[in-house]
Amino acid sequence: MSVSSEFSETENALKIKIDGRFGYELHQDFTSCYKHLPQAAAKKLIIDLSRASYIDSAALGMLLVLRERVGGDRSDITLTGANREIEKVLDITNFEKLFKVK
Amino acid sequence: MILEDFHQDIDSTPFQEVEWRGKRVMLATSQAQLANDMMRFLGAEGLVIQHITSAEQGMEVFHPENFELLIIDVDLNGDGLMMGHRLKFKMKEHFVPLLFITSHSDEISLASCFEAGGDDLVTIPYSDTMLFSRINSLLKMGGSYHQQYRERKELAYYHNVMQSEQKLAKSIFNSIVHQDYLDRENIRYTLSPMSIFNGDMLLSAMTPNGHEYILLGDFTGHGLTASIGTLPVSEIFYSMTAKGFTLTSIISEINRRLKKLLPLEMFMATYAIDVNRYDKVISVWGGGIPDLLLKRFRDNQMESISAKNLPLGIIDSQDLELTMQVIPVDEGDRFYIYTDGVVETENHDGKLFGTQALRDVISSAGRDDNIYQAIMDNLEQFRDGYEQSDDITLLEYAFVSTDLQNYFDNDKTLPVRSLKKMDPSLRKQNNGILKYNQIKKDRLEALGEGFIHIEMGNQISSETSGKLFIVIEDSGKGFDYNKLKDDIFADKHRGLGLVNQFADKVQFEAPGNKVRIECYWTQ
Numbered sequence: 001m002s003v004s005s006e007f008s009e010t011e012n013a014l015k016i017k018i019d020g021r022f023g024y025e026l027h028q029d030f031t032s033c034y035k036h037l038p039q040a041a042a043k044k045l046i047i048d049l050s051r052a053s054y055i056d057s058a059a060l061g062m063l064l065v066l067r068e069r070v071g072g073d074r075s076d077i078t079l080t081g082a083n084r085e086i087e088k089v090l091d092i093t094n095f096e097k098l099f100k101v102k
Numbered sequence: 103m104i105l106e107d108f109h110q111d112i113d114s115t116p117f118q119e120v121e122w123r124g125k126r127v128m129l130a131t132s133q134a135q136l137a138n139d140m141m142r143f144l145g146a147e148g149l150v151i152q153h154i155t156s157a158e159q160g161m162e163v164f165h166p167e168n169f170e171l172l173i174i175d176v177d178l179n180g181d182g183l184m185m186g187h188r189l190k191f192k193m194k195e196h197f198v199p200l201l202f203i204t205s206h207s208d209e210i211s212l213a214s215c216f217e218a219g220g221d222d223l224v225t226i227p228y229s230d231t232m233l234f235s236r237i238n239s240l241l242k243m244g245g246s247y248h249q250q251y252r253e254r255k256e257l258a259y260y261h262n263v264m265q266s267e268q269k270l271a272k273s274i275f276n277s278i279v280h281q282d283y284l285d286r287e288n289i290r291y292t293l294s295p296m297s298i299f300n301g302d303m304l305l306s307a308m309t310p311n312g313h314e315y316i317l318l319g320d321f322t323g324h325g326l327t328a329s330i331g332t333l334p335v336s337e338i339f340y341s342m343t344a345k346g347f348t349l350t351s352i353i354s355e356i357n358r359r360l361k362k363l364l365p366l367e368m369f370m371a372t373y374a375i376d377v378n379r380y381d382k383v384i385s386v387w388g389g390g391i392p393d394l395l396l397k398r399f400r401d402n403q404m405e406s407i408s409a410k411n412l413p414l415g416i417i418d419s420q421d422l423e424l425t426m427q428v429i430p431v432d433e434g435d436r437f438y439i440y441t442d443g444v445v446e447t448e449n450h451d452g453k454l455f456g457t458q459a460l461r462d463v464i465s466s467a468g469r470d471d472n473i474y475q476a477i478m479d480n481l482e483q484f485r486d487g488y489e490q491s492d493d494i495t496l497l498e499y500a501f502v503s504t505d506l507q508n509y510f511d512n513d514k515t516l517p518v519r520s521l522k523k524m525d526p527s528l529r530k531q532n533n534g535i536l537k538y539n540q541i542k543k544d545r546l547e548a549l550g551e552g553f554i555h556i557e558m559g560n561q562i563s564s565e566t567s568g569k570l571f572i573v574i575e576d577s578g579k580g581f582d583y584n585k586l587k588d589d590i591f592a593d594k595h596r597g598l599g600l601v602n603q604f605a606d607k608v609q610f611e612a613p614g615n616k617v618r619i620e621c622y623w624t625q
């Protein structure tokens with residue numbers, strides 16, 4: 001269970017990668033990924049879920065906080081590589097209305 | 103551990119000084135010389151010594167709260183060991199360190215000191231240095247025990263306080279977020295919080311025009327934090343339903359309030375249902391919650407209706423899609439709504455119960471099967487005693503088109519009451535509603551004839567102004583409208599209070615079976 005992040009020059013986006021269970025346990029690590037970013041630099045974000053096994057409502061809440069931080073309705077956040085379980089959760093909660101799901 | 107490390111360890115834990123001054127010691131020995139030597143030595147270090155010379159005296163004087171240390175001579179009247187043993191027994195949950203002094207040095211004698219409950223021993227002849235360090239270590243032991251004892255007591259105290267506070271808070275929650283209208287023959291439900299407080303909620307209420315609204319909510323997380331949001335939601339739901347608001351406006355208002363109240367990361371997954379038994383339809387609105395499952399009576403097929411919206415409390419109400427899905431239903435159709443705690447029920451192997459398992463139970467069930475019970479049994483069997491990890495809520499609702507009026511109080515219209523010659527104060531009494539409804543039913547059956555005459559019109563007085571009027575007259579005896587008390591107008595959301603608020607003029611006519619309401623308008 002871990003979070004890592006890097007800035008991708010080619011995609012001009014901050015990539016945050018989740019490994020393992022995506023839940024409240026990752027709260028601090030997840031927040032610190034973007035906390036020190038200057039607001040302007042973090043316009044575009046990619047959350048890589050290809051190694052995430054599970055997502056709970058606390059993690060959904062963390063995504064909402066991130067979304068607000070980078071501009072709310074003007075934000076550009078893409079969730080990629082979700083497995084079937086996570087896809088189901090995103091589908092049930094209709095989070096594709098707030099995030100791009102690929 | 104190599105020696106160097108050991109020394110480092112010692113160095114890093116500073117030696118804890120023990121305060122000797124004022125510590126109370128019981129010294130039990132009948133040897134005068136020994137007593138004198140010890141009292142002189144220990145007294146010089148500031149200890150307060152009570153010297154006793156017999157076991158009986160010791161038993162009488164000792165109370166665990168009166169001493170910090172016991173020193174007992176094994177040879178005291180030949181039964182020092184027995185005395186030590188009995189004093190240790192008397193301490194119960196307290197701890198006072200016990201040091202034996204003995205002139206025997208064979209192994210069996212020494213071992214019997216510890217068997218009798220001694221914490222350490224000193225053999226005669228003893229050296230002052232040895233005696234000093236033994237007492238020092240025992241006082242330290244006793245001191246740390248006392249600190250732990252105090253902390254344990256404090257913890258137990260706070261635990262008790264917290265429990266009684268939670269009990270109180272729980273009863274407040276229960277009276278606000280109540281399920282009073284859910285206990286009916288056509289409804290089965292379970293609300294199973296994983297802790298005292300529930301982050302799930304299940305509400306039902308009747309609208310003034312006989313629709314039933316049902317709301318299932320599941321807040322992010324569980325426990326007290328999750329359940330706090332249930333208070334405003336419940337308040338809004340019950341009060342707006344009673345005032346006849348549409349379910350969409352209730353959803354919109356709940357969303358507005360939650361968005362304002364809750365921190366960004368909290369939201370409420372929601373299913374809201376309007377059961378219309380007259381037109382035999384249910385209108386549903388779902389936000390971020392598992393599918394509603396509908397089991398048809400006619401062909402025994404199962405349908406699922408997915409939630410199309412975001413959970414409540416995330417986006418602004420003006421951005422909410424507030425279209426209801428309208429689904430025709432028939433007598434005996436059963437629908438199921440539930441929170442994700444049901445399908446995410448875990449077993450010992452870390453497997454989840456799953457949506458498919460739930461759908462299988464419902465779709466494979468026969469027309470006359472008790473599906474609710476089957477679901478509960480399956481869940482129980484799957485979990486097999488494994489601890490619950492989220493709040494679990496499930497509702498089964500069997501559609502019936504018959505009158506549910508006995509469960510609700512919503513008949514608030516003046517003419518009908520007058521027509522049936524009812525005493526409205528009856529409804530304010532204990533069990534008044536039931537009595538009222540019974541009498542109403544009897545009289546409606548017995549009623550041969552009667553009328554309610556409604557006249558409406560618009561009188562235009564100029565191009566830009568005029569007045570609307572409504573005249574209602576019934577065949578009842580009427581009532582003494584001069585005796586209407588002011589408090590009947592106080593509730594501006596219903597009855598005469600409501601009429602009085604929007605109308606410019608409300609005029610009763612004798613004998614009180616006719617009322618004229620006027621509203622003036624200008625363009």
